[in-house]
Amino acid sequence: MQTYSLATLVAGVLLTSASVQAQTRPAKPATARTKTSSTTNLPEFSMSRAEIEAHTRFLASDELMGRRTGEPGNQVAARYIAEQFRKLGLKTPPGQTDYLQPISFEKVKAATSGTLTLGNDSLRLGKELAVMSGGPTNVSGEVIYVGYGLTDGEDGYKGRDVKGRIVVVQGGSPEAKGPGEIFRASAEKRKLASQKGAAALIELYSESIPWGFVNQYFSREQISVPIEGSNGAAMAHVWVNNANNQYKQLKEAGQTVTLRTSGRPRSAAPSANVAGIIEGTDPKLKNEYVILSAHFDHVGVGKQGGSAYQPSDSIFNGTRDNAFGTVSVLEAAKALSQQRPKRSILVLALTGEEVGLLGSRYYAEHPLVPLKQTVFDLNTDGAGYNDTTIVSVIGLERTGARAEIETAAKTFGLGVFAEPAPEQGLFDRSDNVSFAAKGIPSPTFSPGFKAFDEAIGKYYHQAIDNPESLDYGYVHKFCQAFAYAARLVADRPTRPQWSAGDKYEAAGKALYGQ
Template identity: 30%
Template sequence: MMIRICLSLTALVCATTLLTAQRAALPTTDAEARVLAATINVEDLRKHLTTLADDAMEGRETGQPGQKRAANYLRAQLEDLSLPAIGPDSSYFQSIKFSRQAWEAIRLVHNGTELRHLWDYYASPGTNTSRDAIDIEEITFLGYGIDTDTYSDYRDHDVAGKTILILAGEPRTRKGNFLLTGTKDPSDWSLNDGRKLELAKAQGVETVLIIDPAFRRNVQDIRKEVLDGRLRMVEQTEAERSFANAVYITPDLARTLVGKKNKKVVKARRRIEKSGKLRPVTVATDLQLTQRKAVSELIGENVLGYLEGTDSLLKEEVLVVSAHYDHLGKRGEAIFNGADDNGSGTSTVLEVAQAFVLAKDQGLGPRRSVLFLWVSGEEKGLLGSEYYATHPVFPLEQTIADINVDMVGRVDEKHAGDPYYIYVIGSDRLSSELHQINETVNRDFTQLELDYTYNMESDPNRYYYRSDHYNFARNGIPSIFFFNGSHADYHRDTDTVDKINFEKMVRIGQLVFYNAWQLANQDKRIEVDVRP
C-alpha cells in the first residue's frame, strides 16, 4: 500500500523517505529493488520527454542547435543527480567530429596529358586540403619521407614549398631487416602514412607523391570512399588538418615522372640500404594538380553519466545503459520531434539513472560501475556509438554488457490489444545468461510479453544491426536491445508526445532497471558463452 501511495507523489522524495524508514524491514535485495524501480514513473517520464520532443529542440539533428540544446538538457539532469563530469575538460560530453567529403575536381596533368584518377593515381578527399590547380615544375626524390634520431630523409635538406616523391613503407638493409627496428618487424612509419604526411606538413612540403607498390589493391578502398556520400567520423576538422596534400601513384607513373633520372633514383635508394643515408634527386617536370573538394562538417556529442560502483573488487567493471538522443531535425517547416524515436529511450535511461543514484545515496550499491550513455549520430549510421566503441572512456574489456533502449513509448499494430509487451533483440546472441536474466526479472517483476520476433536471424528488418547496441555486440560485449516495433509515425513529423503510452514506458523502464540492477550487483560477471 505504501508503494502505491508513493507512486502518486513525487517519486524520488517519497522513495527516499520510504527506504530510510523501512530499510531494516526490507529483508531482501528484491524488495529494495522494487522500491527503487517505483521511482520510474509517468510524471518524470512525461516531463523529460515533453522537453526533449518540444519544437524548441528542432528535432535534435546531430550537429544542429537543437541537438546541442538536448545535450545541455541531459547535462543539467546529470548535474542535478550530482554525477561527476568525466568527459574531456571536465565536461559531460564526448565530442564527435563528422565529415562528408567528395572531390568536386581531381586532376593530374603531365606534359599536357591528363592522367586517370583511380588508374594512374589516387587521392583521398578525407586526407587532403581543398585547393585549386597548382603548377609543379620540379620533384625531389626524398627517400621514404622519414625523420628519426637514427635515420632521416630530411636532415640537411630544405624542402619547404616543394613537391617530394617518396617510397611507401620504410627502408630495409641488404639482409632484409628493417633499418629502423633492426628486425623483420616494421616500425610505425610503415603502418601509418599519416605520420609521414604530418611530418611533411611540418617541414613545409607543398605536395607529397607516394609510390605505392600495392596500388591496384589499395585503390579499391579509395574508390569506395570517393563513391560513398555518407558522413564519417574524422579525427580532425578541416581547420585542424595537419597533413600535407598527398597523391599516391603507380610505380610505372613514378618512372615516367623521373624519366632519365630514374637510374639516379634507384641508386639513391640502394645507398639508403647500404649506408642509411639519403642523397636527394631533383627532377624537372611539368605537372598541374587540382584537388578541389566539397565538404560538409558537423560536430555531435555523446553524453556521459557515470556512477562509480561501491565494491572495491568489482567497480572497475562497467555496465553501459544506452540510448540515442538525436533524431532527424527539420525539413523545411516540418519538425521531426522524435518523441518515440528516441525521446522515449532517452527519457527512460534518465529515469533508470535516477533510480541508481538513489540506490547509492541509500548505501545500496551498485557494486559495479554504471555508465549511462546517450549517443548522437545514430540517425546518421550509428556513428555516436561507433565512436564510443573506438574511443571508449572505460576499456571495452572491462565493459560487461550494454542495455540499449531505442523506441519504447508506442504500441505497434500486432499488439494493439495489449500494450504491455516489448520486442527483445540480441539478448541470446552472445550470452545465454543475459537472455535468462531478462526472462527471470521480467517474470518476477514486470510481467511484460517478451516478443522475440525481431531477434531471429531470418528477420528481414535486421534490427539487430540497426541500433547502438550493435557497436558493443560487434566487440564481443553482451547486449540487449528493447524496442516497441515500428508504427505509422516512424521517421515522420507526426511522432509526437501526445501519442506516447507513458504507462507502458514505466513498465519497460522498470524492466531495464531490473536487468541493470542484476548485472551490476551479482557476484559473477556474466559470461560470453555463445559463439557469434
C-alpha cells in the same frame, strides 16, 4: 512550426526541469508476477509516468530542432541530460570536471565537381565517382595498389613507399559485411594512407550497398571525426564504382590517372557524449562497470532529415529514435542512484549515432573508464513499436544476460522477443556494436516490434514522430523493465559472456584476457 533562438531553448531547459518537479507524483507499482515485498520496494517500482513524459516532451520538442549532431538543439539536449545527472548526484568520470565528453566533429559539405581520367575513360562525380573526403585536388601520376590498404603486411603497404603517390585500395575488407563495417574499414584506410603521406586514395567499390544509395549519401552533408595526427582533411579520398570489376586496370602497375575534385568544405561541428557514474556497493564488484547507453541525437530539420516532409512540419523530432531510449537511461539512472547495485554503472548518453555511430566509436577509442573493467553494455535504441506487450532485444541470445532481461520484462508484464527483423542486421546498426567490436557483450533493448512493417515505417525518421503520438503507459513499463534489467545484470555474481562461436567472442577473450 516555429524556429527558436538558443536563449529560448536554454530557458526551456530550466522551465522543463522545474515543471518535472512540480508535476511528478509517485506512480502505483506496476502489476508484476510473483514479486516479493523487498523487490517491490526498489525505486523502479515507483517510477513516475509524469516525469517520463516530461523528459520525453522536452527532448523531442520542436524547440530542439531535431537534435542534429553539431547543431544548437543537440547541444541543448546534451546540457539538459548533464543537468539531470547533476540533480541525481552522479559522479563525474575520472579526470573529468563535467559530465560532458567533448568531441570536435567536423561538418563536411558535398563536393560540387570531380573527375577521374583513366586512359580514354572519364569517371564523373555523381555517376561512377563519389568523393568521400579531402580538399581541392588536381593530381596526376602512376597509381600504386596496396590490396585492402589496412595493414603493413604483404597484402598491404609492405615494401611500398607511397609518399606523394596515388594509392588504390580494394573496397571493404575480408570481414566487412554490413554498411557500418564497410564505412569503418574505409575510414581506417583513409587514416593509414594519410599517415603514410599519400597524395590521394582511390577505393574500388563493389560492396553490398547499391551504388545509387552511395551516390545519394555523398551528395549530402556529413559529420565526421577529424583524423588525429594526419593531414586527412587535405588528402582526397574517392570511391569508384567497380561493379563487375570494370576498372580492374587501376590495380595494375604503371597505370596513370588524373584526379580532380572541388574537395569537400569542412567546418567545426562540436558536440559531446554525456557520462556519469553510479558507484557500486560491493567492495570488489564496484571496480567493474555496466554501461547503460542510448543516443540522444536525431537527424535535424528539412532536407537534413533525408525523408519527405510538409511545409507545416519540417522538424524531425525523433521521439521514438531516440528520445524514448534517452529517457529510459535517465530513469534507470535515477532508480539505480537511489538504491545502488553491486557493480558500478556508467550512464552514457551518446551523440552522433545517426551520422555513423560516431559518438560511441569515439567513446570506444577514448573510454572514460577502462574497457577491460567494463563487463556489459545495455544499449537502448529503436525505430518504434508495433507491439506494446513486449520488448524486443537484439543480441539477447548472444550476450549472456538473457535470464536477467526476461525476468525484468516479465516483472512488468512484458514479454521478450529476441532478434527481431533479422534481415535488417540490426545488431551492427546501433551504438552497441562499437562496444561489441571491443569485446564487451552489448545487446540492444528496444521497444516492441517483430518486423519492419507499416506501423514502424509510419514514424521511423519521419517528421510526424512527435511526443503526442507515444503510448506513455507502454513507455512507463518499458522504462521500468530497462532499469530493473540493468540492476539484475549489475548484481550478477559472474560477468555475462558472449555465446560460444559468436563473431565478437574472440574480441571479448582478447579484452578480458580469457
